[in-house]
Each structure stands twice: as structure tokens, then as C-alpha cells.
Amino acid sequence: MFSNRRRFLKQVGMASLASGLLEAPGVFAEELTLTPEQTEGPYYPTSLPLDTDNDLLVINNNITxxxxxxxxxxxxxxxPGGEPVRNAFVEIWHADNSGAYIHPASTGYASRDLNFQGFGRFLTGSTGEYVFRTIKPGLYTGRTRHIHFKVKVSGRPDLTSQLYFLGEAQNASDSVLGGIRDAQARNSVVVPFVAIEGSTIGALAGRFDIVLSTTSSSVPAVTLTNTSDPGRNPAFRAADSWRLDVRNASAGAPVYLRLWKDNVDFGVSGPYGSVTDNGGLWTLTGSFGAGDVGSWQLQIVIGSAGSRETSGPIALRVSSA
Known part of the structure; x- marks a missing residue:
């Protein structure tokens, strides 16, 4: 089965394994739920693997x-109206069977599965269809089972998010999934993966439609850095100093923060200054104290406390020193 890799790569119609027919454009009575932005996480590959196709199960012509x-x-x-988007570049990346990413900062990186590609890409055609063959991601401490994805389309902001496996016990306590406060949006990224009928190896299939915003406005991007110990980034301890950088934001606009701690929503506060140059850049610095120990999420809000110009939420954990 694994040796016939070329045949798989030609079978873009493999989506029928998951659930069949494509709906025609225009059959939707109302707009679809936009796929929510979520944090990219710390393990997007620092360098792409030699093989970046849509079959993550086998690297190049390896038979293992x-x-x-x-x-x-x-x-x-x-x-949002249900029309397929062509020429969308879809990227996915996730942990191997033991929970390790192809990223040197990932726990278990040294002993990762060297036969797992870890990252893949697919370019959509006129139907907007994409397909990947991979493995069920392994679990690691602090997160539920998930797959990261990024969609790039010319003239639109990139969409970076994650999808989840329906029925996972850890879903209820996952801070990133729980950070999607709108229930409809949260449910839209939880995917039922079902056994493929007739599969002799117990393969699974899941179908996940990704709905992009039509806006071409910029989406603020956020980076949080541990300036006390960059080698420990993105982990933090009480007394660590940090720097929060925002780019791609509307120049001159006030900057607000929305914070969650241990799944408690503290709402939006600010403003904390303004974006001061035409590059849309803004920086805030500070340090954590003993009272900050816990699991956090933060989101940047640009313009006003109720603005829709927001970053995707980013997750972090502060441990005791």
C-alpha cells in the first residue's frame, strides 16, 4: 500500500473517502461560519523538509x-458564501505518533520518527478541494490532539488556525481550543474522524471545510519573546522579562489587550499606546511575577476595545521560578 505513493498523489478525489459529493456554489441560504484564527504555536518548521507534498506518511520514495x-x-x-477558492496554498503540520514536531525546540525532537514528513502542502484547483494523507497526531503534555494549518491566498490575509479531533477527552481543558469564545466558531474546528469502511489497516478519514474571510485588510501578527532566557522561549517562569511585538497593524491606531488566565476571561483593557509608524509596528515590555503563574492567552485588539481588527490568540504558560 505504502509503495504506491505516486498513485495517491494523483488521487485528489480521495475526499470521497471522507464524505462524498461537492456542493455547488450558491446553495447556501446564509453565510458560513468563518474559520477562526488561532495561534501558530511555537513549532512551525524553522526549515522546511526536503519533501513538502500532501503525503506526510512517506518521505519521497522511502518505502518505510x-x-x-x-x-x-x-x-x-x-x-463565506460557499464559493470554492482556487489557488489557495494549504499547509499543515503536526506532531508525530509520540508527540514530537520537526522543530528543534519540540520535546522529543532528537528521538522523533524520521520517517514522518511532519509538514505538507497542497494547492487547490477550481473546486477548492484539498487532501492530505498523514497519521493521527500523538499527544504531548499541555495540549489536546490537533493539527495546525495555514491557508495562503493572494490578496487575502493568511489564515492560521488549528483543527481538533471530536471525542478527545482533553478537548474540554485545552486552553487554545477553549480560547475560541464563540461556540459556533469553536465547534467548526472540531472534526469527526471516522474509520474508513473496508480499510484493512484501520485508517481514519475526516472532512474539514475552511471558510476564509473576504476582507483584504491586514491581520495583526503577535510575537511574545522571553527576553530573560531566549533559549527557553516560549516557556516562561515567574520573574522572567518579556517583549510583546505586534506587526501588520493599522498605523496610528490605539492598542488594546484581551487576556484569559486559566480559562477565565478578563476582557479587554487598554489602550497601551498606539501603533506609531507606517510599518504597523508596536512593542510592549514587562515581566512576570509570582501572581502570574498559570495558563494564559492573549489577543491584540487594534483601534478600539470592540474592534474586529484582532490578532489570533496566543497561548503561554508561566511556571514558578
Whole structure:
């Protein structure tokens, strides 16, 4: 099965494994729920693997597959009205069967599965369809099972988010998934993966349509850095200093923060100054104290406390020194 890699790469119609027919544009009575922005996380590859196609199970012409439960992920890239989006570059990346990423800062990186590609890409055609063959991601401390994805389309802001596996016990306590406060948006990224009928290896398939915003306005990007010990980034301890950088924001606009701690929403506060140059850059510095120990999420809000110009939420944890 694994040796016939070329045949898989030609079978873009593999989506039928997950659930069948494509709907025609215009059949939606109302706009679809936009796929919510979520944090990129710390493990986007620092350098891309030599093989970046949509089959993460096998690297190039290697005959040894990755360890793990074979999983097919397919769906469409859509506009809010249900029209397919062509020429969308879809990227996914996730942990191997033991919970390690192809990123040197990942726990277990040295002993990761060298037969697992870890990252893949797919360019959509006229139907907006994409498909990947991969494995069911392994679990690691602090997160539920998930797959990261990024969608790039010319003339639109990139969408960076994550999808989750329906029925995982850890979903209820995951701070990133729980950070999506709108229930409809949160449910839209939780995907049922089901056993493929007739599969002799117990393969799974899940279908996940990604709905992009039509706006071409900029989306603020946020980076939080541990300036006390950059080698420990993105982990923090009480007494560590930090720097929060925002780029791609509206020049001259006030900057607000929305914070959650241990899944408690503290709301929006600020403003904390303004974006001061035409590059849309803003920086804030500070340090954590003993009272900050816990799991946090933060989101940048640009312009006003109720503005829709927001960053995706980023998650961090502060431990005792």
C-alpha cells in the first residue's frame, strides 16, 4: 500500500473517502461560519523538509512509512458564501505518533520518527478541494490532539488556525481550543474522524471545510519573546522579562489587550499606546511575577476595545521560578 505513493498523489478525489459529493456554489441560504484564527504555536518548521507534498506518511520514495494510524484529511477552501477558492496554498503540520514536531525546540525532537514528513502542502484547483494523507497526531503534555494549518491566498490575509479531533477527552481543558469564545466558531474546528469502511489497516478519514474571510485588510501578527532566557522561549517562569511585538497593524491606531488566565476571561483593557509608524509596528515590555503563574492567552485588539481588527490568540504558560 505504502509503495504506491505516486498513485495517491494523483488521487485528489480521495475526499470521497471522507464524505462524498461537492456542493455547488450558491446553495447556501446564509453565510458560513468563518474559520477562526488561532495561534501558530511555537513549532512551525524553522526549515522546511526536503519533501513538502500532501503525503506526510512517506518521505519521497522511502518505502518505510511513518509510525501511527493512517489518517486522511480532506475538505474545501470556501468563501463565506460557499464559493470554492482556487489557488489557495494549504499547509499543515503536526506532531508525530509520540508527540514530537520537526522543530528543534519540540520535546522529543532528537528521538522523533524520521520517517514522518511532519509538514505538507497542497494547492487547490477550481473546486477548492484539498487532501492530505498523514497519521493521527500523538499527544504531548499541555495540549489536546490537533493539527495546525495555514491557508495562503493572494490578496487575502493568511489564515492560521488549528483543527481538533471530536471525542478527545482533553478537548474540554485545552486552553487554545477553549480560547475560541464563540461556540459556533469553536465547534467548526472540531472534526469527526471516522474509520474508513473496508480499510484493512484501520485508517481514519475526516472532512474539514475552511471558510476564509473576504476582507483584504491586514491581520495583526503577535510575537511574545522571553527576553530573560531566549533559549527557553516560549516557556516562561515567574520573574522572567518579556517583549510583546505586534506587526501588520493599522498605523496610528490605539492598542488594546484581551487576556484569559486559566480559562477565565478578563476582557479587554487598554489602550497601551498606539501603533506609531507606517510599518504597523508596536512593542510592549514587562515581566512576570509570582501572581502570574498559570495558563494564559492573549489577543491584540487594534483601534478600539470592540474592534474586529484582532490578532489570533496566543497561548503561554508561566511556571514558578
Amino acid at each position: 512509512p511513518a509510525v501511527g494510524q493512517v489518517t486522511y484529511l480532506s475538505g474545501r477552501i470556501l468563501s
